[in-house]
Amino acid sequence: DAGVIQSPRHEVTEMGQEVTLRCKPISGHNSLFWYRQTMMRGLELLIYFNNNVPIDDSGMPEDRFSAKMPNASFSTLKIQPSEPRDSAVYFCASSLGSGTGQETQYFGPGTRLLVL
Amino acid sequence: AQSVAQPEDQVNVAEGNPLTVKCTYSVSGNPYLFWYVQYPNRGLQFLLKYITGDNLVKGSYGFEAEFNKSQTSFHLKKPSALVSDSALYFCAVADRGSTLGRLYFGRGTQLTVWP
Secondary structure, eight states: OOOOEEEOSEEEEOTTOOEEEEEEOOTTOOEEEEEEEETTTEEEEEEEEETTEEEEOTTOOSTTEEEEEEETTEEEEEESSOOGGGOEEEEEEEEOSSSSSOSOOEEOOOEEEEEO | OOEEEOOOSEEEEETTSOEEEOOEEEOSSOEEEEEEEEOTTSOEEEEEEEOSSOSEEEOGGGOEEEEETTTTEEEEEESSOOGGGOEEEEEEEEETTOSSOOOEEOOOEEEEEEO
């Protein structure tokens, strides 16, 4: 299996630009998670989907962030407009199950975002 | 509220010595508990988890962890450390009684194994 695929792996952009991060979960998995990792705040859950439906988006920082999952094999995380404080590593993870919390999450390699 | 504490930012141990990475948790109900490892410039990798049953859980690469309900702890251990074990280790908890099913991660502990 190819594992969770994220693109791009690195993104450098200027403040005010739109950024779109992409994720392809493991085939057959029905839960998808977006995390952000920074030195200051550690690993934060931004949003997660179960069967393509957003279940918990309480971690989304503000209206500049949005996430979609149009089908079971693709999700996007969009930041518009981007700000320097959005610089972080963004991880996507997927799991298989009913979303009870006992499922193992499998992480992608991450997208390293730098906003200048 | 659910939370995880990893009291040590860094753990240093000599190769061949036993290692322990500490984790305590707080949940409203009963927990599901996980350990993940992150190598530089990589995503998190699953090591082991406690769901139910035997309190001692064995995982990948010779790691194990013991669930202690009275102390609300889930410390990660390995009898003999390797230099290749050097990485960032995360403990995570989910509330068994929650309908949301999300994981709460600790801040991570950087393990360095000296040759």
